[in-house]
Amino acid sequence: MYRVLVVDDSAFMRQLIKSILEQTGMFSVMVAQTPLIALDRVRKFKFDVITIDYEMPYMNGVELIKKIKEISDSKILMISAYTYPGAHTTFEALSAGAFDYILKPSTQEEIKEFESELIKKVTAACKEYRIPQITKAVTDDIKDFKMSVEDNLIERAKAAKVVGIGISTGGPPVLEKMFKDLKKDFSIPVLVVQHMPPNFTKPFAERLASITSKCIKEAEDWEEIKPGCIYIAKGGYHLAVEGKAGKLYTRVLDLEKIKSHKPSAEILFSSIAEACGKDAIGIVMTGMGSDGSDGILEMRKKGAITIAQSEKTCVVFGMPKAAIEKGAIEFVMSPHEIVGLLNML
Known part of the structure; x- marks a missing residue:
């Protein structure tokens, strides 16, 4: 079973993400309502994936990503706002080390799409994600x-x-x-x-x-x-x-x-x-x-x-x-x- 940490100061979002992932039977989910609690969790436990909201007390999501990357190799999924400023912060998060992002839902219809995307991306992070390296050609019939x-x-x-x-x-x-x-x-x-x-x-x-x-x-x-x-x-x-x-x-x-x-x-x-x-x-x-x-x-x-x-x-x-x-x-x-x-x- 894969381990996931959900970092969000919204009790609703913490519970939503936790329930979506746990109902698949593939993930064990822990939560943290502040970046300080999240860092404490990361020091004590190993997580396959960490989901992070941007707007949080004490430090924002990008700052938290940088601190997590210093102490852990967990894959990080950014929970992004569907706004113009939200886009800019998302790109900062990707540059800081997040492997992908997902848009925060604001309606009931969006929650269904959020559920599908969340499961797909967290599963991919656990099974398909890799740290990029240099490689040669994949097969003999393709020229390098x-x-x-x-x-x-x-x-x-x-x-x-x-x-x-x-x-x-x-x-x-x-x-x-x-x-x-x-x-x-x-x-x-x-x-x-x-x-x-x-x-x-x-x-x-x-x-x-x-x-x-x-x-x-x-x-x-x-x-x-x-x-x-x-x-x-x-x-x-x-x-x-x-x-x-x-x-x-x-x-x-x-x-x-x-x-x-x-x-x-x-x-x-x-x-x-x-x-x-x-x-x-x-x-x-x-x-x-x-x-x-x-x-x-x-x-x-x-x-x-x-x-x-x-x-x-x-x-x-x-x-x-x-x-x-x-x-x-x-x-x-x-x-x-x-x-x-x-x-x-």
């Missing part, structure tokens, strides 16, 4: 980075009109690092589907732009795709690429969820396959589930370069694994190797 540089990969990559990225759990810190390391004069536009709710994608884009000093923005409908710009899919909408009169444009589409996601990487990759054919790069990265596997397979069938993040560098290997198993991936690389390739273009 050194091999790929020796063939015509660079020439193929230079012809790319866009780079598409699908990413989920563990994504924000990885994207921060990758875009920060991307060379200043990198000219190929990048489109990103990062699974996030509506109020989070704009502050996420603003944070990335501030940290990297690059052109990074939340995508708008019918926006001409410009060289060197990075477009983040808008939460609650799908992001697609459409060609018109020799130019490429972003499309922001209000369609049904795909594989429980909106935005979904399936739409992005499929549209890139249609609009750009072989002249594109598709990258599927850390995340739970299989989003993007069908779309990136379409890209590979059109001759585009398709890359999956390597297993040991993923927080959760679900999305890359699904794409690899479907035969959609040509290369497996670490984020460092992906940036290395892009910086050669």
Whole structure:
């Protein structure tokens, strides 16, 4: 049985999270109403997962995460407010060491969704979560980075009109690092589907732009795709690429969820396959589930370069694994190797 610590100054939230997890029969749950009590619990007991609210007495959630990380290797799930300021604090929590976040419910309908997401994410933290490391190729039939540089990969990559990225759990810190390391004069536009709710994608884009000093923005409908710009899919909408009169444009589409996601990487990759054919790069990265596997397979069938993040560098290997198993991936690389390739273009 997995052990979970719930840290929240709200008695209602403590009991809600405790009851949701305990009814699965998989978790033994302890609670703490203040950060000071939480630190005492962490010193005395070992927990697989710790859920933390942001607004608490004595210290906020980000400060508590940093202190816990000094004394424990427990995985931390942030309980976030569904607000613009809540988004900014969530990204701080992810940078401080939280592996993921979940939105705090405010209605009865949201409680049902919260229950499903909580069980899924805490279970994933216990069973699938890993501390990212550097790895080589996953299988013999997929070329590793050194091999790929020796063939015509660079020439193929230079012809790319866009780079598409699908990413989920563990994504924000990885994207921060990758875009920060991307060379200043990198000219190929990048489109990103990062699974996030509506109020989070704009502050996420603003944070990335501030940290990297690059052109990074939340995508708008019918926006001409410009060289060197990075477009983040808008939460609650799908992001697609459409060609018109020799130019490429972003499309922001209000369609049904795909594989429980909106935005979904399936739409992005499929549209890139249609609009750009072989002249594109598709990258599927850390995340739970299989989003993007069908779309990136379409890209590979059109001759585009398709890359999956390597297993040991993923927080959760679900999305890359699904794409690899479907035969959609040509290369497996670490984020460092992906940036290395892009910086050669």
